[in-house]
Amino acid sequence: MRTKELIEQIFKKKSFLCVGLDTDLEKIPTYLLSEKDPVFTFNKAIIDATHQYCVAYKPNIAFYEAMGLDGWKALEKTINYLHSEYPDLYTIADAKRGDIGNTSRMYAKTFLKDLGFDSVTVAPYMGKDSVEPFLEFTDKHTILLALTSNDGASDFQILKTEGEELYKKVIKTSKSWKNSENLMYVIGATKAEYLSEIRKIIPENFLLVPGVGAQGGSLEEVCKYGITKDVGLLVNSSRKIIYASDAPNFAEIAAARAEALQQQMAAELEKLKS
Numbered sequence: 501m502r503t504k505e506l507i508e509q510i511f512k513k514k515s516f517l518c519v520g521l522d523t524d525l526e527k528i529p530t531y532l533l534s535e536k537d538p539v540f541t542f543n544k545a546i547i548d549a550t551h552q553y554c555v556a557y558k559p560n561i562a563f564y565e566a567m568g569l570d571g572w573k574a575l576e577k578t579i580n581y582l583h584s585e586y587p588d589l590y591t592i593a594d595a596k597r598g599d600i601g602n603t604s605r606m607y608a609k610t611f612l613k614d615l616g617f618d619s620v621t622v623a624p625y626m627g628k629d630s631v632e633p634f635l636e637f638t639d640k641h642t643i644l645l646a647l648t649s650n651d652g653a654s655d656f657q658i659l660k661t662e663g664e665e666l667y668k669k670v671i672k673t674s675k676s677w678k679n680s681e682n683l684m685y686v687i688g689a690t691k692a693e694y695l696s697e698i699r700k701i702i703p704e705n706f707l708l709v710p711g712v713g714a715q716g717g718s719l720e721e722v723c724k725y726g727i728t729k730d731v732g733l734l735v736n737s738s739r740k741i742i743y744a745s746d747a748p749n750f751a752e753i754a755a756a757r758a759e760a761l762q763q764q765m766a767a768e769l770e771k772l773k774s
């Protein structure tokens with residue numbers, strides 16, 4: 501899905517919520533474990549219950565890889581289900597890849613072509629030639645880790661190099677890369693105070709903002725400093741939504757959590773009109 505269609509979906513659904521599918525066999529309702537494919541069964545229930553409140557889903561690939569072949573099969577079934585049942589929803593492979601060019605080409609093929617995700621998260625630290633193979637998919641987005649939500653972001657990302665924080669250098673340099681209009685950037689919700697500075701450098705690119713919910717980031721703060729006239733935000737919440745309950749009606753309770761966030765987002769979108 502291209503940026504224009506994503507923006508249309510956001511205004512149509514009055515939501516810029518991304519639901520994270522960090523599906524963990526130790527956290528899903530135990531009664532599902534007797535199912536043939538518990539991961540897909542769980543994902544399908546969450547998707548069917550929450551799709552009206554969100555515009556995107558973000559499976560975190562680590563959770564699927566950790567289950568071996570069964571995990572990859574469940575991931576493939578989940579993305580195929582999204583494509584067939586809900587083709588208007590945007591999909592993000594949260595894979596955090598990036599390597600020398602020929603290896604990145606394989607990662608890009610896996611997530612953007614074979615599995616057909618709309619976007620993939622990429623670590624920028626190996627530089628231009630490690631990101632270019634992803635950017636060659638011009639109908640997709642490459643989402644660069646810029647300023648992450650974790651405490652360790654301060655180890656490198658906000659360190660000054662030549663008078664400027666490293667994350668800013670990453671963002672500024674990436675703007676010169678071919679097809680950079682297809683870049684989005686990960687900025688943690690826990691780092692909302694940096695958003696006005698970031699918006700000066702990238703006033704238009706979409707930001708993927710994780711960290712609302714379980715990590716304590718504030719949706720209000722993110723919108724205050726990061727929203728643009730075209731919204732420019734996909735705000736992710738994973739555990740707070742998908743593990744809201746382990747009762748048989750877990751999906752319904754997850755949907756209520758998603759709806760509460762969507763309502764807050766609708767109010768933020770309303771403010772854009774004034």
Ligand SMILES: O=c1ccn([C@@H]2O[C@H](COP(=O)(O)O)[C@@H](O)[C@H]2O)c(=O)[nH]1
Nearest residue numbers: 560648649688710713714715737738739
């Ligand atoms: O800076 C980052 C980059 C990625 N993530 C990922 O987003 C979700 C957040 O999950 P919650 O349960 O809502 O905390 C998870 O998949 C992370 O790997 C991030 O949190 N921060």
